[in-house]
Amino acid sequence: MLYAITLYYTSPKDELEKSIDAHKKWLADNIKKGSVIFAGPLDDGTGGFILAYGLDSTDMEDILAYDPFVNLGLVKTEIKAIEPGICSSHFYAEWAGNAKVL
Structure with missing residues (x-):
């Protein structure tokens, strides 16, 4: 199952900057593990977006709990399965599930 995860900043920029390196490390570690497909900041500066892959929503919530931005309460999260x-035929088959490939 794929998950669209939006992180909405709830803390001042200086508080976020204190944890940005740890947040990026968490992202990199989860990309290497195959849980995070891609991530990046929203263009409007209000937060970030993560496309993730996991078995179920509980699994994804457990993974997110280790993100420093989440466990320090610096962001509010919205998770959509x-x-x-x-x-596309270029999309990784494991992530596509039963999708029709074009």
Whole structure:
């Protein structure tokens, strides 16, 4: 299952900057483990976005709990499960599930 995760900043920028390196390390570690597909800041500066892969929502919540931004209460999270319906042939098959490949 894929998960669209939006992080909304709830803390001042200086508080976020204190934990940015730890947050980036958490992202890098989870990319290497295969849990995070990609991540980046939102263009409007209000937070960030993570596309993640996991077995179920509880699994994803457990993984997110270790993100310093989350466990320090610096962000509010919104997690949406996504079941791909169609996808590009370039999209990794494991993430696509039963999606029709175009």
